[in-house]
Amino acid sequence: MNNMPRQHDSHSRRTFLQTSAVAASIAGISLASNSKVVIAEEEKGKGNITILFQGDSITDAGRNKKESLPNNAAALGRGYPAMVAGELLGTNPAGSFSIYNRGISGNKVPDLKARWQKDCYDVKPDILSVLIGVNDIWHKLNGNYAGTVETYETGYRELLKETQEKLPKTKIIICEPFVLRCGAVRENWFPEFDQRQAVARKLTDEFKLTFVPFQNMFDKAAKVTGPEFWARDGVHPSVAGHMLMAHTWIEAAGL
Amino acid sequence: MNNMPRQHDSHSRRTFLQTSAVAASIAGISLASNSKVVIAEEEKGKGNITILFQGDSITDAGRNKKESLPNNAAALGRGYPAMVAGELLGTNPAGSFSIYNRGISGNKVPDLKARWQKDCYDVKPDILSVLIGVNDIWHKLNGNYAGTVETYETGYRELLKETQEKLPKTKIIICEPFVLRCGAVRENWFPEFDQRQAVARKLTDEFKLTFVPFQNMFDKAAKVTGPEFWARDGVHPSVAGHMLMAHTWIEAAGL
Numbered sequence: 001m002n003n004m005p006r007q008h009d010s011h012s013r014r015t016f017l018q019t020s021a022v023a024a025s026i027a028g029i030s031l032a033s034n035s036k037v038v039i040a041e042e043e044k045g046k047g048n049i050t051i052l053f054q055g056d057s058i059t060d061a062g063r064n065k066k067e068s069l070p071n072n073a074a075a076l077g078r079g080y081p082a083m084v085a086g087e088l089l090g091t092n093p094a095g096s097f098s099i100y101n102r103g104i105s106g107n108k109v110p111d112l113k114a115r116w117q118k119d120c121y122d123v124k125p126d127i128l129s130v131l132i133g134v135n136d137i138w139h140k141l142n143g144n145y146a147g148t149v150e151t152y153e154t155g156y157r158e159l160l161k162e163t164q165e166k167l168p169k170t171k172i173i174i175c176e177p178f179v180l181r182c183g184a185v186r187e188n189w190f191p192e193f194d195q196r197q198a199v200a201r202k203l204t205d206e207f208k209l210t211f212v213p214f215q216n217m218f219d220k221a222a223k224v225t226g227p228e229f230w231a232r233d234g235v236h237p238s239v240a241g242h243m244l245m246a247h248t249w250i251e252a253a254g255l
Numbered sequence: 256m257n258n259m260p261r262q263h264d265s266h267s268r269r270t271f272l273q274t275s276a277v278a279a280s281i282a283g284i285s286l287a288s289n290s291k292v293v294i295a296e297e298e299k300g301k302g303n304i305t306i307l308f309q310g311d312s313i314t315d316a317g318r319n320k321k322e323s324l325p326n327n328a329a330a331l332g333r334g335y336p337a338m339v340a341g342e343l344l345g346t347n348p349a350g351s352f353s354i355y356n357r358g359i360s361g362n363k364v365p366d367l368k369a370r371w372q373k374d375c376y377d378v379k380p381d382i383l384s385v386l387i388g389v390n391d392i393w394h395k396l397n398g399n400y401a402g403t404v405e406t407y408e409t410g411y412r413e414l415l416k417e418t419q420e421k422l423p424k425t426k427i428i429i430c431e432p433f434v435l436r437c438g439a440v441r442e443n444w445f446p447e448f449d450q451r452q453a454v455a456r457k458l459t460d461e462f463k464l465t466f467v468p469f470q471n472m473f474d475k476a477a478k479v480t481g482p483e484f485w486a487r488d489g490v491h492p493s494v495a496g497h498m499l500m501a502h503t504w505i506e507a508a509g510l
Contacts, residue, residue: 061328071493071494072494073316073333073491076333077333078317078329078332078337083338085495086338086495086498086501089498090495090496093476093495094479224348229344238326238344239337239340239345240326240340240344240345240348241345242328242341242345243342243346244345246341
């Protein structure tokens, strides 16, 4: 990601400024005329985009699994998928997004594979976001899973290969598995957790996908306030952590 | 609020641009140096601020009532209080906010009064945000409540008068009760609902409080996409509606 800062710098400034213009305008506090221009820009080339968030409890974030409609507040949960949805839908009302959250607490790569037909292929996403990996090591350290770094790499590669074959036009976004150095995250997580992160980045390059550097983001954030502020148990983000993830995800996705 | 647009225009541009600078910086994608300046600006004069969100189901938004700690993701729910918390905490990590959501589904003015000691005075908020009124008419139209516009005005005035006496230093923010013209909101809600909105604005002026013009915001938003996009049942906002409320609330609160 070393070559991205400059390019994303101007993009992030523009996106957020436009966002403010549209939000502020709709809020009736300003920019009545500008906003229409901005909405038009935002719409350009977007059309109706289906976004699917996949992962474990970090993505699940207490979503109501009885609700299946896209853009449903309860079905989106209270984590970064809901915040991304709120930002994209709320600041681009004239655009059209269908956003689904199908994260399930406790999931590991094999769990995604087992429900991929129903929870991915059937959804036919234009953009698929996957955040998986922390349980693959956590459950192993707890003695509830035998998967190794190799298991993670092999299973994740098969999942992505099949997904690209079945959904060749889908933009796949790999979210970097992350931990904060506090709570449940002990020294014995390393270097294996780093190795699993390296796998996620390796597969991103191998399949030419989009990568969201969440670990880098949280490492920088932890320098400001300490790790607990962003995830008390080291794994599940605070509301601040989820909002930070949402902004970073939108940047990385180029939306 | 006719005199506010210009003033809020520049403010909203600045706030969102700073937000993007800080978020993008922490996300490790840009502005490493600028962000420190921005964080310093954001911190200035803030210190440790306790914010309390009070209201009905719109504020409650599925919060976990067993969690009582401030800034707790589950305790904040998935509505505008959580999104405000995410924005304020996530983009101002060096600052210090303690944010509580004590909204309870179905509440009307008398319900707030009945739990005000425990759910307001004991919290000792620096900023108190109140959004109440839709159930006062909804339950009446359903035959489950006898309150009139006068009951709403008298009860709300007593609540605000006592609150200013007990918490003289607290900044009170009155959120305008709102509805979208769809779902459960029928013609028979008017003009009584307008009269109740007028009461909220009248009390805001009477006690020199801060007003958040949510109806105006949603009226403008509905012109872009129709009302259902922002609140399918006309009362409970979509995730887009909640995010729009969060941005507007932050603007109005001057945070």
